[in-house]
Amino acid sequence: MSLADFFTPIDLKKITPKNGYYTSQLGDKIEHYSVDFPSMEDKVDIAIIGVQEDRNAINNSGCALAPDYVREKLYLLHEGSYNTKIVDLGNIARGETVVDTYYALKAVVEELMKKDIVPIIIGGGQDLTYAQYLGYEHLEQKVDLLVIDSQFDLEEDIHPETIETSSNSFLNKIFLHEPNYLFNYSNMGYQTYFASQDSLRVMDKLYFDVHRLGELTGKMEVSEPIIRNANMLSFDMGAIRSSDAAANANAKPNGFYGEEACQICRYAGFNDKLSSIGFYEFNPAYDTNGQTAMLLSQMIWYFIDGFYNRKKDFPLNPKSQYLIYKTSLTHDDHELVFVKSKKSDRWWMQVPYPSGGSKNERFHLVPCRYEDYRTATSGEMPDLWWRTYQKLN
Secondary structure, eight states, X not given: OOGGGGOBOOOHHHHSOTTOOXXXXXHHHSEEOSSSOOOOSSOOOEEEEEEOOXXXXXXXXXXXXXXXXHHHHHTTSBOOSSOOOEEEEEEEOOOSSHHXXXXXXXXHHHHHHHTTOEEEEEOSOTTHHHHHHHTTTTSOSOEEEEEEOSSOOOOOSSOGGGOOOOTTTHHHHHHHOXXXXXXXXXXXXXOGGGSOHHHHHHHHHTTOEEEEHHHHTTOGGGGHHHHHTOSEEEEEGGGBOTTTOOOXXXXXXXXXXXXXXXXXXXXXXXXXXXXXXXXXXXXXXXXXXXXXXXXXXXHHXXXXXXXXXXXXXXXXXXXXXXXXXXXXXXXXXXXXXXXXXXXXXXXXXXXXXXXXXXXXOSEEEEEEOHHHHHXXXXXXXXXXXXXXHHHHO
């Protein structure tokens, strides 16, 4: 079965402006599936995928129509100062069952990543994150998952076998999936009044990284190492405040500003290890003057811009491109090691594997901030080091 078997073509008549596109606009640059399926033989960096599935999108029926509305705005944006190699594969139509749609998305994500192509998924409900995650199952790597959301999509007090995969419970399916290849889960932007204390205790017990909206608003640079640690990212458009992104039946008055959402996406593009990104829960039925469609298209543009400005500086190769800093803790003989890239000034922290924990490596490198190094030089153990060490055990 080829990739083309999973897709239906785009109806260009519905999204193309009357006078066509300028040669500098993405509509003229992106090879899209409207007649012939794009050739994957030439080098491709990014593939855009629409998924027309919303049956498990709680209280947001209609978000299946999102992909073409986003394309209409995205294609109008101009290419940056780089030569894009992007294909738009069209839409995965809803299958006979939701599970069929999940299977199609899983197969497509897996195949694209094998070809070293980054999928940009435009949903659809956020339950599609589960299918996005399943695409990593046979890649023989641990996955760091980052979800941008105002709440934890975690059903509590239910038996695992009775869990339905929905936009409000897909994390259960990911956490309980066997085989388990999830190394870390991070949330950015949760709002405490939408999170039960039980769910917060679960996050703390599992040493997951969850960050309140208030920690990040107005200081988005704090989010960069969190984003840099992710292999895959799922972005719920409901995490953006309703005044900036109203096109979601579950839109809320508080959330990230539009420009902060764009900054998150640019950081995601910069992330050398990020291999898939999904945007979910945009519902055109609630979109006044196409404002949310335009914001989402700009978020995708910023991701593309970040991608084409990647530094490819994941440590430590070659070692000459990095500075090594060693610090000692006040009440401990333990030495902490930090790595700084000369190319990008970004920081990492070395966390040792327990003896026998890894056959190939002696330590795990986790992205961090300069402030973590300052904490260590003052003689204190950074919280990030401790949580990472616990996960390695």
